[in-house]
Amino acid sequence: MISKKTFAFLGIKLWLVVAMLLTGRAVYDQLPEQMPRHRNLQGQVDDYWSKLGGVLGIPLICLAMIVLFRFLPKIDPKKANYEKFGTVREIMQFVLISFMAYAYWISLLVTLHPEYPINPLMLGWLGILFIILGNYMGKIKHNFFVGVKTPRTIADETVWNKTHRLSWWLWVLGGLVLFAQAFILKYIAVTFIITMIIVVLVPMGYSYWLFKRGNK
Numbered sequence: 001m002i003s004k005k006t007f008a009f010l011g012i013k014l015w016l017v018v019a020m021l022l023t024g025r026a027v028y029d030q031l032p033e034q035m036p037r038h039r040n041l042q043g044q045v046d047d048y049w050s051k052l053g054g055v056l057g058i059p060l061i062c063l064a065m066i067v068l069f070r071f072l073p074k075i076d077p078k079k080a081n082y083e084k085f086g087t088v089r090e091i092m093q094f095v096l097i098s099f100m101a102y103a104y105w106i107s108l109l110v111t112l113h114p115e116y117p118i119n120p121l122m123l124g125w126l127g128i129l130f131i132i133l134g135n136y137m138g139k140i141k142h143n144f145f146v147g148v149k150t151p152r153t154i155a156d157e158t159v160w161n162k163t164h165r166l167s168w169w170l171w172v173l174g175g176l177v178l179f180a181q182a183f184i185l186k187y188i189a190v191t192f193i194i195t196m197i198i199v200v201l202v203p204m205g206y207s208y209w210l211f212k213r214g215n216k
Helices: 004-030 051-075 079-112 118-137 151-155 157-184 188-214
Strands: 034-039 045-050
Touching (some): 004 051, 004 079, 034 079, 045 051, 051 079, 079 118, 118 157, 118 188, 151 188
């Protein structure tokens, strides 16, 4: 049985998908036959896809994510823990879908108006994404699909909790750095790579150290 809160979040996420599709249809005739699919850290296009793919790709990915969000907890061996952070999970899912929708609209905008710089538009919101998700990292309960999943965090709930408390701070700090880059716009590639290494590899190394220390 879906709770009223979960149903409300589900409705909002589906409306975001519908809004993306409506926007894509509204500007479809104005779009080029080949649309940017990927850009490098300098904001330069390095891959393309068809106009239809550009309009439908992200909305369909978001729809698949919404389905997975509902399905994966049902097959998780730790599925009982999902009830302990249900609101947190719904907020994180909503933020992710919102980020995808924002990226979709910015992509359409920059495709129609190539004179607009994409890096400040994306880096600022990416930083906000990291800050919001980081604030909820410490509240994610032990499970197999959401959070920092390493063999050590999955094997030991204490390692899970401590690793996610560290990730909380790292993601928030990383988000602040990325948000600042939206205004500085210098050394973007180096800053982005270092930030990703810190928020991904440091928690992994920390979980390994905790697990080894606890099992000497």
